[in-house]
Amino acid sequence: MKQDSAIQVWGLSKSYRIGHRKERTLGGSLAGGLRKLLSTDREYELFWALSDIDLEVSRGQVLGIIGRNGAGKTTLLKLLSRITYPTRGHFSIHGRVASLLEVGTGFHPELSGRENIFLNGTILGMSRAEIRRKFDEIVDFSGVEQFLDTPVKRYSSGMYVRLAFAVAAHLEPEVLIVDEVLAVGDAAFQRKCLGKMGEVARMGRTVLFVSHNMGAVAQLCERVVLLEAGRIVADGATEEAISRYLSLSEIPGNGYIHRHGNRKVEFLSWELSHPELGPLTEFRMGDDLLICMRIRFNEKVDDLDLGLSLRNASGERITHLLNHDEGLRLSGMPGDEVLVKVQLPEVFLAPGRYAWSAGLEKFAEDFDVIEDALGFSMVQGGRPSRTTIYPGNVRVYLPGRWRAER
Amino acid sequence: MGIKRTIKVEAGRWPLLAGLREIAEYRDLLWVLAYRDYRVRYAQTYLGFAWALLQPLAMLVVFILVFSKAAGIATGSIPYPLYAMAGMTAWSYFAFVLGQSGNSIISAQGMIQKIYFPRLIIPLSKAIVGLVDFAISLLLILAMMLWYGFPFSANLWAFPFFLLVTLISSLGMGIWMSALTIRYRDLQHVIPFMVQFGLFLTPAAYPAEMVVSRLPEWGVVLYYLNPMAGAVEGFRWSLLGGAPPASYAWISYLTMGFVFVAGLYWFRRMERTMADIV
Structure with missing residues (x-):
């Protein structure tokens, strides 16, 4: 084990059974058990969501994980977050880990903002003492102090998300695993979130960041891993991996309607x-x-x-x-x-x-x-250097020459 | 903060004991989840926390009417209301934990699919929430003892033991059912039945001798396979005295041990695939 590596992954694979749902009921299981005794053919197929992933992330590195839908990005994050368990292979992570696959996990609509800060913070792995220490900061960041004692079910969706992200932003892990959770809230808030991410990265923390937003990936990550069909197909400098990703997109056939x-x-x-x-x-x-x-x-x-x-x-x-x-x-x-x-x-x-x-x-x-x-x-990720999501209903971007005069 | 630690995950390795030690590290989460359930339970109700008092009292009234007045069940020197209240306290805790745990993993699926924590925390938190009602019932027993001027029995030394038996039976059953339900959703419908039948199959509102003296031996053995049969008897005997647990009660304690160990084992086995199945 090298001293300077934060994450080491050896031959990590995950398979799911597909097309075999009868087992969910007691009767189905009994019948299935009987059938298994009588014959040897299997009713399910294995689907390898991830196969043979080898990966080493050094301490302080900000690694982007990109790939199309279904390429295995989320499966990889779920494995490393220990939400699900590998079928083969093993990995180790050194240091305190926090994973953010969603903001506001465990929020309860009946509870007040204050109570939810404690609830969500604890779920994300903070101790109660730690939350108490950072409480004011969290409330400040969220901007919902007036409604701290209101049940969150009365919050607007914007307030809800801001509170949820505020808790997450105050995690201080050594290794941070983030899924595409930044694509929430309005542009100003997204900018705030992304700024916070950048801050976390600059503080020498190890970050694993999954995103479809090439602009954000290009801005935050120094190294990018490209997944395709459950395997790593590119691993290296950000620009290279991103253009590889773009060229991977399927070549159009004569697929007209x-x-x-x-x-x-x-x-x-x-x-x-x-x-x-x-x-x-x-x-x-x-x-x-x-x-x-x-x-x-x-x-x-x-x-x-x-x-x-x-x-x-x-x-x-x-x-x-x-x-x-x-x-x-x-x-x-x-x-x-x-x-x-x-x-x-x-x-x-x-x-x-x-x-x-x-x-x-x-x-x-x-x-x-x-x-x-x-x-x-x-x-996103080309000429306009915006890294937040465009507001809905935007049709085109107009490239302009901006300058400030005094 | 500043805890340096290494997480190692390897396919095929899922140590049972290491997982239990982890619960201690996650105790804050355990408390917070229990607090959430407790807070949410009576949210937006008119009577609020008073329900925790009203429910056992209403049940007690029904018991008195049916078992004492109508059926004329005799409980020796112990006043029937006190007798039934003691039995009901132990049984209700079991029923609560069983009923809440069954669905617990399924209703926590949002969390389970998004974040890691020892899944055992979920049924454990239900067992903790149940302790609130349990404590209130215990206070009711004390109040009734004062009212009747009924002294503690000389068997009070055994109370901690039977308290533990009650807690472990409930927890064991809760853990087992919570893990079984995610694979066999049918149990969601079976558990309410178990709770209903269990009330009659447990000597909560009537003395166990009535069953022991009227059933053939195999029937009695079957009756005591219910882990709560022995637990309720012992619980009441240690508090109020009266007839000690029947010699068959050891079957109950064995069942309890089995349920607890098997429940834990089964839960740990299911734990790693929970996020995939739920």
């Missing part, structure tokens, strides 16, 4: 990519987008319209682009193939899911229209 038209002119292929990173489905704000479409003329068509329409996850049309907008004319004879490339510099859409639809048409005649041909998502 609806396509129609008479195919006098048709799309042969279509692809969304990053000019340097190649085909992508996940972009950071401010990235360039490159759309490449190969079209074939099956009949002679003069001056057709190639339209690109962008919708967001709620189906709202964000923009519509036409070849004529930028002065490109498309005409062809039967058998002609043309590769159309559209480069969109510095796209500043708000974080979220989007899809491009593409259409070839002239007047009211649809030649080939593909709805939602190219899906992608926009994530």
Whole structure:
């Protein structure tokens, strides 16, 4: 065991049984037991949420854990927090650990703010004496002192979250394990939380931080581990791991939902990519987008319209682009193939899911229209250095030149 | 703060005793959870804490009407209300712990899936909350003894022992049921029945001799498999005197030991998978 390591993990694996639920009832268990006696075939499958994780985190290091949903990030945190128990492998953690998988664990709606501070603080591992010592600070940080003796069920959700986070922020562990709990509250509060996290990190504590917010990861972490399908696929410098994560996103297939038209002119292929990173489905704000479409003329068509329409996850049309907008004319004879490339510099859409639809048409005649041909998502962590979540309903970011004059 | 310690977790290793030692480290959490349950119990009720007094008194009135007046059960030199109150005190504690523990792990699932702590804290905290009502009932017994001018029995030296038997039976059963219920949710429906039947199958409101003298031997053995049968008898005998526990009572004490050890063992076995199952 090395002196300077805070966390050491050897071959950690976790499997879950899936598709075997009958055991939950007494009758089912009796029947299942009988069946097991009579035959040897198993009714369940094993799903490896995490396999063979080796990891060493040195003392004072701030490690980010990223990966797509289902990659095993939360399972890893739950194992290291001892909430769940490994199927194989072992690990050791040196020093006082606190894990924050949620803010406000154990809060009871009937109890007052004051009582909940003690309740939640104790649940997070503080002693009562410690809470008493930090009580004023916690109350100050939360900004709910007027309502300290009101049951928290009468709190607004904002107050509730602020109180909950205030307790968590005053933990003083040597090793802090944090899940995406910072994505709560309003922007000002998020900034406060993130500031507190940074403070914790600067104080030489070891931090494990799981997030989808690449901006926060880039700002806080010095090292990043990328998980994919329960394994570590990258481990190293933050920038590298983040771009690896972005390029891991699946390459778009021809996964459109609806396509129609008479195919006098048709799309042969279509692809969304990053000019340097190649085909992508996940972009950071401010990235360039490159759309490449190969079209074939099956009949002679003069001056057709190639339209690109962008919708967001709620189906709202964000923009519509036409070849004529930028002065490109498309005409062809039967058998002609043309590769159309559209480069969109510095796209500043708000974080979220989007899809491009593409259409070839002239007047009211649809030649080939593909709805939602190219899906992608926009994530934070590019040019705007904001690390908090954007408020709801934000559609775009407008890059500007800010300066202060006196 | 400043406690340097190392956490080691290894698949397949789950030491029984180390886990028990940990409870001591988490005693603050144990108290806080018990306090929460106690505070929440009578929150927003009109009578508030008075319920803790009203419930046993109402029960006592029913006992007096049914067993003493209607059935005419004789309890020797001990006034029936006092006799029933002593039996009921021990039994009610058991019933409370059993009833509260059964669901306890399931209702704490929010915590269990988000944070680590020795899970045993949860049924333990229920057993502590029950002590409040238990203490109030004990005070009621004292008040009634004063009222009747009834002295403590000469067997009072044995009271701590039977108190322990009562607590351990209740805790053991509570621990076991809380662990069993997460896997076999059917027990959520069985436990209320156990509590209801148990009241009649335990010599709380009537003397055990009535059963011992009227049942065949195998029936009596079965009757004493109820860990509370022996506990209630001993509890009352040590306080008020009267007939000592029947010779069959050792079956109860053995059952108690078994329930406690098996409950702990089973709980520890289930503990590591609780977050996955709940």
